[in-house]
Amino acid sequence: MTGKQFFVLGEVRDRHIHSVTFELTGKARELADTCGGTVTAVLLSGGLDDDPETLLRSGADRVMTVEHPVLSMYNQDAEVKVLAHLLRRETPDVVLAPATTSGRTTLPALAAELETGLTADCTGLEMDPETGLLLQTRPAIGGNVMATIKTPVRRPQMATVRPRTFRAPDRKAAAGGAVIRPEIPPELFVSRVVNLGFERGEDGGSNIQDLDVVVSGGKGLKRPESFRILEELAALLGGGVGASRPAVEAKWMGYPHQVGLSGKVVAPKVYIAAGISGAVQHLAGMQTAGFVVAVNRDPDASIFRVADLGLCGDLFDILPRLTERIRKEVGAE
Numbered sequence: 001m002t003g004k005q006f007f008v009l010g011e012v013r014d015r016h017i018h019s020v021t022f023e024l025t026g027k028a029r030e031l032a033d034t035c036g037g038t039v040t041a042v043l044l045s046g047g048l049d050d051d052p053e054t055l056l057r058s059g060a061d062r063v064m065t066v067e068h069p070v071l072s073m074y075n076q077d078a079e080v081k082v083l084a085h086l087l088r089r090e091t092p093d094v095v096l097a098p099a100t101t102s103g104r105t106t107l108p109a110l111a112a113e114l115e116t117g118l119t120a121d122c123t124g125l126e127m128d129p130e131t132g133l134l135l136q137t138r139p140a141i142g143g144n145v146m147a148t149i150k151t152p153v154r155r156p157q158m159a160t161v162r163p164r165t166f167r168a169p170d171r172k173a174a175a176g177g178a179v180i181r182p183e184i185p186p187e188l189f190v191s192r193v194v195n196l197g198f199e200r201g202e203d204g205g206s207n208i209q210d211l212d213v214v215v216s217g218g219k220g221l222k223r224p225e226s227f228r229i230l231e232e233l234a235a236l237l238g239g240g241v242g243a244s245r246p247a248v249e250a251k252w253m254g255y256p257h258q259v260g261l262s263g264k265v266v267a268p269k270v271y272i273a274a275g276i277s278g279a280v281q282h283l284a285g286m287q288t289a290g291f292v293v294a295v296n297r298d299p300d301a302s303i304f305r306v307a308d309l310g311l312c313g314d315l316f317d318i319l320p321r322l323t324e325r326i327r328k329e330v331g332a333e
């Protein structure tokens with residue numbers, strides 16, 4: 001393939017292509033289009049129930065699928081060997097991978113194997129028009145600054161990105177490109193790891209990452225009982241409740257509800273932030289939300305800079321009125 005090659009190491013869970021694969025393929029397409037590059041999505045699995053062609057319709061020029069029983073459950077050993085083999089053969093310039101539990105386990109070992117660098121948990125990716133290098137932006141120094149990191153010498157330039165950091169592109173009705181099954185030497189599937197079983201963990205009942213509406217509260221709520229106001233509004237809108245880190249640290253909400261750099265990344269259609277100042281670490285968890293409503297009594301609060309609708313005033317006055325108004329609109333009892 002000619003031009004810069006962008007590889008996306010996709011994720012397959014329960015035989016389905018995880019949504020983060022589409023988000024990263026869309027981002028890789030955007031980056032590749034700035035420099036006439038090509039995008040290849042790679043899927044390792046024990047078998048797929050989804051059609052890999054959907055990735056061609058999401059911006060990939062080709063999809064490589066590798067299927068083997070050893071890959072049906074996460075296996076770092078085998079994944080690293082297979083991916084290192086493919087990347088050495090294909091020599092891409094840029095490799096993007098999800099910062100999921102498995103991505104965070106595979107990628108450091110893969111980077112070490114390939115003797116290249118890795119920027120984990122990027123919140124922004126761009127191509128430098130002057131040098132053609134990948135600009136990898138992520139929070140640094142305890143989250144107090146945003147650092148932009150380059151990999152000028154070693155190849156590939158590798159970055160991981162948390163799910164929902166980028167929006168998945170709209171799928172085209174049809175697309176060209178090819179799905180290929182590369183030959184992998186069988187010995188690469190021989191692993192020191194034997195998977196004995198898989199037990200799904202609990203997420204504390206919070207599924208805010210999958211919801212269309214998230215109503216989040218911060219330190220401005222002042223006490224745990226105030227979260228009832230948010231729960232009422234969220235229930236009316238068919239959504240869930242999120243929280244800033246200080247609200248979680250104060251035990252007003254459980255950690256599974258935390259939105260931000262050290263919590264979850266959410267991308268709802270509507271995000272309501274009440275009594276949240278809008279620190280960069282909080283924004284990292286909701287920057288891809290569709291429509292942001294901010295309620296804050298400080299007119300200079302940073303949250304208003306990212307809000308589509310800003311309501312400046314006391315949340316204890318505004319939220320009950322908003323809830324009442326919506327209740328009337330939807331005709332709920």
Ligand SMILES: Cc1cc2nc3c(=O)[nH]c(=O)nc-3n(C[C@H](O)[C@H](O)[C@H](O)COP(=O)(O)OP(=O)(O)OC[C@H]3O[C@@H](n4cnc5c(N)ncnc54)[C@H](O)[C@@H]3O)c2cc1C
Nearest residue numbers: 142143218219220244245260261262263275276277297315
């Ligand atoms: C490494 C690192 C990781 C971090 N990770 C996260 C993270 O994942 N998520 C996160 O949220 N933070 C995170 N933080 C913390 C972050 O820097 C901020 O401290 C935090 O987001 C602030 O939370 P807050 O907005 O609830 O509180 P504050 O900054 O104290 O803001 C409270 C807001 O409420 C408003 N307010 C008060 N009373 C009312 C009222 N009656 N009506 C309306 N408005 C009112 C105030 O005007 C103020 O703007 C992290 C920090 C670091 C260093």
